[in-house]
Amino acid sequence: MLFSVREFEALARDRLPRYAYDFIAGGADDEVTVRANERAFARLRLLPRVLRGHAQRDLCTTLFGNEVTMPVVLSPTAFHRLADPQGEQATARAAAKAGTVMIASMASTVSIGDIAKAGGADLVLWFQAYIQSDIGITRTLIRRAEDAGCRALVVTVDSPVFGWRERDNRNGFHDLPPGMHCENMRDLTADGGVRDIEMVPGLSWDHIDRVVAMTDLPIVLKGVLHPADALTAVEHGVSGLFVSNHGGRQLDTVVAAIDAVADVAAAVDVPVLVDGGVRRGTDVVKALALGARAVGIGRPVLWGLAARGEEGVTEVLELLRAETDRAFAFCGCASVDHVARDLVREVRC
Ligand SMILES: Cc1cc2nc3c(=O)[nH]c(=O)nc-3n(C[C@H](O)[C@H](O)[C@H](O)COP(=O)(O)O)c2cc1C
Numbered sequence: 217m218l219f220s221v222r223e224f225e226a227l228a229r230d231r232l233p234r235y236a237y238d239f240i241a242g243g244a245d246d247e248v249t250v251r252a253n254e255r256a257f258a259r260l261r262l263l264p265r266v267l268r269g270h271a272q273r274d275l276c277t278t279l280f281g282n283e284v285t286m287p288v289v290l291s292p293t294a295f296h297r298l299a300d301p302q303g304e305q306a307t308a309r310a311a312a313k314a315g316t317v318m319i320a321s322m323a324s325t326v327s328i329g330d331i332a333k334a335g336g337a338d339l340v341l342w343f344q345a346y347i348q349s350d351i352g353i354t355r356t357l358i359r360r361a362e363d364a365g366c367r368a369l370v371v372t373v374d375s376p377v378f379g380w381r382e383r384d385n386r387n388g389f390h391d392l393p394p395g396m397h398c399e400n401m402r403d404l405t406a407d408g409g410v411r412d413i414e415m416v417p418g419l420s421w422d423h424i425d426r427v428v429a430m431t432d433l434p435i436v437l438k439g440v441l442h443p444a445d446a447l448t449a450v451e452h453g454v455s456g457l458f459v460s461n462h463g464g465r466q467l468d469t470v471v472a473a474i475d476a477v478a479d480v481a482a483a484v485d486v487p488v489l490v491d492g493g494v495r496r497g498t499d500v501v502k503a504l505a506l507g508a509r510a511v512g513i514g515r516p517v518l519w520g521l522a523a524r525g526e527e528g529v530t531e532v533l534e535l536l537r538a539e540t541d542r543a544f545a546f547c548g549c550a551s552v553d554h555v556a557r558d559l560v561r562e563v564r565c
């Protein structure tokens with residue numbers, strides 16, 4: 217029995233080949249932001265309320281019309297088959313069982329259609345896209361997600377170029393192992409092969425306008441940190457924002473995601489999610505107090521998957537659910553609406 221996300225990371229580290237552990241754990245340059253994401257949560261301290269008389273807590277919330285059983289969703293992460301042979305299919309089953317959203321990465325090693333099938337009718341599935349320079353390819357990817365029954369589109373905008381990942385360079389990890397592919401990119405080359413995912417340095421608001429016009433799905437922009445960009449996003453018809461620094465994997469020395477969330481939430485009226493460094497139920501409460509509707513978890517899902525496959529993802533999600541419920545109880549919150557801004561204080565440490 218494991219008792220924390222941290223212990224899942226330790227077991228995953230034992231079980232994974234070095235290159236795969238480093239790919240998942242690592243970040244850009246000096247990994248300042250990787251560390252900052254977690255440390256920023258430690259600098260935030262709770263100021264709980266007592267004697268509120270809530271014998272039961274309800275963690276449910278709604279995200280763009282999708283009901284979820286807790287304010288914790290699975291952030292998009294690439295290449296789940298590096299962690300477990302069943303890859304994203306195992307993750308989808310665990311997300312469906314937990315009653316929360318799985319955001320499937322465009323760089324998944326199982327196609328979006330097969331992820332949807334594995335999760336079944338109970339899975340709330342969203343698709344994460346990197347806009348490609350060929351707008352026709354982008355459209356095809358979005359159609360595939362719509363056909364698979366995805367209920368929102370998460371467009372990642374913090375990646376005009378690839379981050380500089382020194383661990384991957386040192387390990388020579390530049391290609392997936394034989395037999396693993398980005399399955400969503402299949403049949404997208406002239407000869408019907410698997411197309412490489414591009415990062416598009418020229419990405420602009422014009423691209424967002426084209427994607428908004430291309431689909432009826434709600435669009436969430438992922439990787440927004442500046443409140444002025446959040447405001448512009450809403451003016452361009454975006455339905456939600458995902459405050460994120462990509463887990464410290466793109467631009468290093470960026471602010472911790474949790475430190476950016478309050479200003480973004482104050483700037484806009486649409487739901488705001490945040491990810492980066494969430495490892496405990498108390499982190500979930502802090503994020504909600506600062507204005508997030510829900511948090512995402514990236515690495516913890518992959519630690520669960522690498523440690524114990526589908527069951528490991530379930531255990532990680534249930535640990536976070538229990539911790540969040542306990543934190544609600546300690547803070548005197550009966551539901552997500554009770555998590556007020558004054559529950560959090562910042563300290564120097
Ligand atoms: C191994 C790995 C792969 C990732 N792949 C993607 C991806 O394909 N698309 C994306 O938008 N974000 C990707 N991310 C970023 C996550 O969505 C998320 O922002 C980040 O992991 C959150 O931080 P956390 O790992 O501390 O929870 C990836 C992160 C990791 C660790």
Ligand SMILES: CC(C)CC(=O)C(=O)O
Binds near residue numbers: 294323462
């Ligand atoms: C295929 C990559 C672009 C996936 C990614 O976003 C990451 O490794 O952070």
